[in-house]
Amino acid sequence: MNTLTIENLSKTYPNGTEALQSISLELTDGMFGLLGANGAGKSSLMRTLATLQEPTLGTITFNKNDILKNPDAIRHTLGYLPQEFGVYPKISAQEMLNYLGILKGLENKKERKEQVNALLEQTNLYQQRKKSVATFSGGMRQRFGIAQALLGNPKLIIVDEPTAGLDPTERNRFLNLLSEIGENRIVILSTHFVEDIRELCTNMAIMGQGKIITKGNPNELISTLKDCIWTKMVEKNEVLHLKNRFQVISTKLIGGKTQLTIFSKTVPNEGFEPKMATLEDFYFTKSNL
Incomplete structure (x- = not known):
């Protein structure tokens, strides 16, 4: 069982904006939904958990490791799909995943190739593996994003606004994919779409103005x-x-x-x-x- 503990986390930017104010959460294996309007502080929290920025105050521990003092404790087991991610324009999806696998420490070439192909199959992209990710549709690109996030079998996965801009068919396909990966790991789904949380998550929190407004099981809250x-x-x-x-x-x-x-x-x-x-x-x- 994995455990992520966030205590009194605050983030104030140099311009004085209080993006996070005393956030406290404890997460275990399964899908956790973070719901809030644009500007609620969700992305600031996700970036802080991914060690892309340091908080002003507070602590974060993952499986009893202090990730602020030792960021590698979470980086080695983290899968992250941000709102937007760049790709090299002329590199195929297969080559891109192989390259990212090397960066994630998958040193064995045979095992890396097997994992890359398995993830392309899981995300229904194997037939497009030779195509450049830059030519993918929005839904295909998001599925590729999940494939790269799953490299190395991470124990914590963060997905930030993953269904924004997707048509209904791609949205359903993407949500089904997310539901498959939520076992034996923590998956944090940050979104402003209520339907995404309702369909996937057993626990959730609502954010507003950098604070946790409420948290609990969706059905119990309803x-x-x-x-x-x-x-x-x-x-x-x-x-x-x-x-x-x-x-x-x-x-x-x-x-x-x-x-x-x-x-x-x-x-x-x-x-x-x-x-x-x-x-x-x-x-x-x-x-x-």
Whole structure:
């Protein structure tokens, strides 16, 4: 069992921006979702965990190793897929993975080749192995990103906003791939898409303004909203009036009318109907506080 412990982690940039404020989390094997809007601090946390930047305060230990004092303790067993990554324009996917395998310390040529080919098969890229990664579609490039992250059988994998910009088919393919790799290792999925967390993760945290707003099991978090979510179709000119009266957590324009969703512990008695709570409702409830 792998364990990643983050205690009182803070990061203040030279311009005074407090990107992280006293973050504390303990993660074990499985998929962990980190949910938050753009600018919430997710990428700053991911870069800090990947030892790409140092925190201002706090500690990070991985399997009892202090990775701030000894970054190699995590670098040797880390797979990282950032939001964007560059590739050499004329190198094939197979050659690129082989090169990255050398950098990761896979010295045995035969074993390295076997692992590269196995990862290309796992990510459904083997037929395109001779093509340059620079020519890949967005979804293919993300799958290649997972292949390189899995080189060396890492015990900690960090993926940052992996489904942004993917079409529905590629998104489903990518999420299925992620779900396959979440056993016997820690996988941190950082995203602003609620659906990614709901479909994959057994534990999660919501970030906002560099802080952890709440954390827990998605289903247990949703259950705290039982009998508290209500919805109603209203005319556009009613929205502002109702926002002044109720805790509106989301609005959606449908056929010229607005679907209003509110949080209320009591029956609103305003024509609202009860709605089964979702993780999206929970997220909006917390992010609108």
